[in-house]
Amino acid sequence: MGANFDQDQQARNLELLRQARALIQDGHRARARALLRQVTATDPRNEVAWLWLGHIAEAWEDQVAALDNVLAINPNNVKARERLDQLQQTRPASAPLKRLSPRKPPADAASLDRARELIKAGRRQEAQTLLLEFAQQDEHNAQAWWLLNDLVPDIRDKLVALENILTLNPQDEKAQARLAQLRRMQQEPLALAAMYEERGEIDLAIETYLAALRDMRVPEERRRINLRIETLQLKQRQPKIKPTGPTLQVARLAAGPLSFFGLLVLIQSGLNPLRFSWFDILGVLSVAVGSLALVVTSARPFHPLWLAAFGDPPRDEERAVRWGLGLAGFLMVLVPLALLLMSAWERLGAYSPSAH
Amino acid sequence: MFPLTDTEHNRYDDLPLMTLALIVVNIIVTAYELSLPGDEVMVLFNAFGSRPQLVLTMQGAGALASITHMFLHGGLMHLISNMWALWVFGCRVEDACGHWRFLIYYLVCGLIADTVSTLIRAESSIPGIGASGAIFGVMGAYLILYPGGRIRTFIMLWFVPMFPKIRAFWIILYFLAIQIVPAMMALRAQEDYGVNYWAHLGGFFSCLLIFLFLRPEAFARYWAGEPI
Numbered sequence: 001m002g003a004n005f006d007q008d009q010q011a012r013n014l015e016l017l018r019q020a021r022a023l024i025q026d027g028h029r030a031r032a033r034a035l036l037r038q039v040t041a042t043d044p045r046n047e048v049a050w051l052w053l054g055h056i057a058e059a060w061e062d063q064v065a066a067l068d069n070v071l072a073i074n075p076n077n078v079k080a081r082e083r084l085d086q087l088q089q090t091r092p093a094s095a096p097l098k099r100l101s102p103r104k105p106p107a108d109a110a111s112l113d114r115a116r117e118l119i120k121a122g123r124r125q126e127a128q129t130l131l132l133e134f135a136q137q138d139e140h141n142a143q144a145w146w147l148l149n150d151l152v153p154d155i156r157d158k159l160v161a162l163e164n165i166l167t168l169n170p171q172d173e174k175a176q177a178r179l180a181q182l183r184r185m186q187q188e189p190l191a192l193a194a195m196y197e198e199r200g201e202i203d204l205a206i207e208t209y210l211a212a213l214r215d216m217r218v219p220e221e222r223r224r225i226n227l228r229i230e231t232l233q234l235k236q237r238q239p240k241i242k243p244t245g246p247t248l249q250v251a252r253l254a255a256g257p258l259s260f261f262g263l264l265v266l267i268q269s270g271l272n273p274l275r276f277s278w279f280d281i282l283g284v285l286s287v288a289v290g291s292l293a294l295v296v297t298s299a300r301p302f303h304p305l306w307l308a309a310f311g312d313p314p315r316d317e318e319r320a321v322r323w324g325l326g327l328a329g330f331l332m333v334l335v336p337l338a339l340l341l342m343s344a345w346e347r348l349g350a351y352s353p354s355a356h
Numbered sequence: 357m358f359p360l361t362d363t364e365h366n367r368y369d370d371l372p373l374m375t376l377a378l379i380v381v382n383i384i385v386t387a388y389e390l391s392l393p394g395d396e397v398m399v400l401f402n403a404f405g406s407r408p409q410l411v412l413t414m415q416g417a418g419a420l421a422s423i424t425h426m427f428l429h430g431g432l433m434h435l436i437s438n439m440w441a442l443w444v445f446g447c448r449v450e451d452a453c454g455h456w457r458f459l460i461y462y463l464v465c466g467l468i469a470d471t472v473s474t475l476i477r478a479e480s481s482i483p484g485i486g487a488s489g490a491i492f493g494v495m496g497a498y499l500i501l502y503p504g505g506r507i508r509t510f511i512m513l514w515f516v517p518m519f520p521k522i523r524a525f526w527i528i529l530y531f532l533a534i535q536i537v538p539a540m541m542a543l544r545a546q547e548d549y550g551v552n553y554w555a556h557l558g559g560f561f562s563c564l565l566i567f568l569f570l571r572p573e574a575f576a577r578y579w580a581g582e583p584i
Contacts, residue, residue, distance in 0.1 A: 249575075252575070253568070253572075256461065256464070256569045257460055263471065264423075267411060267471065268418040270411060270412050270418075271412060271471065271474060340419055341419065341420050344417050344418045344419045347418055348416055348417035348420065351410070
């Protein structure tokens, strides 16, 4: 059984390597990275996977770490040594962000305005490229780093941008708060991966889930994460699926219970809205607010609406707020419903069938 | 044509808890009905069935009856046919919604079916009972979400029993079509037939509300044109 498992795993890894190579040749490096990380998760001594990661890992540091792993497995690997020498001399041109260096001549300020226009027009990728060029020329422009912080999807790049902002101005409280929040998110990889998923950053979500899987020891959680990775890999092959906006999502889900209660009130009022009492109207409002509260409460950690509504309190405080809001929402839905049904029951008791 | 079972698999959750719970509750209520003597059953139906005349004059149980009428049935065949249809079509619709949202959707379809029936049969004091309106809502949702789903069906062709897999699209449209003509005839004749066709139609068209109850991922997949 053990031998068969190893052979099956080897066969799977070979297939993953084959797919990764095809993806690299087609230019889909992010997806190739995700596959290579799957291989190294199950076979940490796979020299080929580490060697390829030494070429296509996103961060310079990750490329160096991957090549160090190759040399730890096989000290005589010439290709790994040559690549490491290359990396030690130069930073790769594709590295998106880097730490600050000595001041250079100021960049064209109009580029910042142009980037803002591109962001407003929804052309985020172009804005990101423009801002990266700007940041390479003028690394001491905090506004550019703030814009990049909003644009770049990878949390590691966001952290670099915020660290640069704090280097320029250590007293920037907004940057400090945001940095603390992102560092907290990094420590909760499952919540971070869920956030990437919701934003449609499938490649990053898979990478984050794989990283979480490496440290996960609970079998049931491992099974759940593996299932999630498989689902996302299927989604990668179906790029048309776009996540629904959070506001629409909340409104949509809250409308269901509200429609149920609204229909009950309408029927209780003899299908005539003019017979609604103030009690009925208050009940509908209560159920509406309660439904919204319940939907928001059940949103995942770091959901944009949750952050917008409540900021970023410490974790324990956030849990208490969720419980309180959930309980309040539940009561705001349940109490009007119970009162309505009780009033219907009393009306039944008062009804005299002999008269009809 | 009688649908026997859905041959497709759930995507999110294999256990249709709420569908099973609804079936169990309906069975328990019908078992209680069958244990009552005939005149007491009529008292039960009159109190907890949906009587249009009483609804419109704000008498009787009102909102309560609009929920309880869905769990009353006129006999074993009525119960079996409804619960079988609920099992065939409810499992995957529940999978697409999640347990609690499916329950609310089911009840909403029943309420809309009851409302349409009340408006059409406004003068009637005959109690409307049965889960058919809600179940037609579930069938409508299945048609929207899984039109290509294959249902194992029983049909008799020249006295030969056959069990082909037929696309849900055809089965559900067949059941919809056989409601329309009798519904029109009932409306024209202003008569109360034994079968409440207008409740079925009302429940069916309430399926448009399914989009308020779908899981976020199912909703995103639907709008991307991907299988749910």
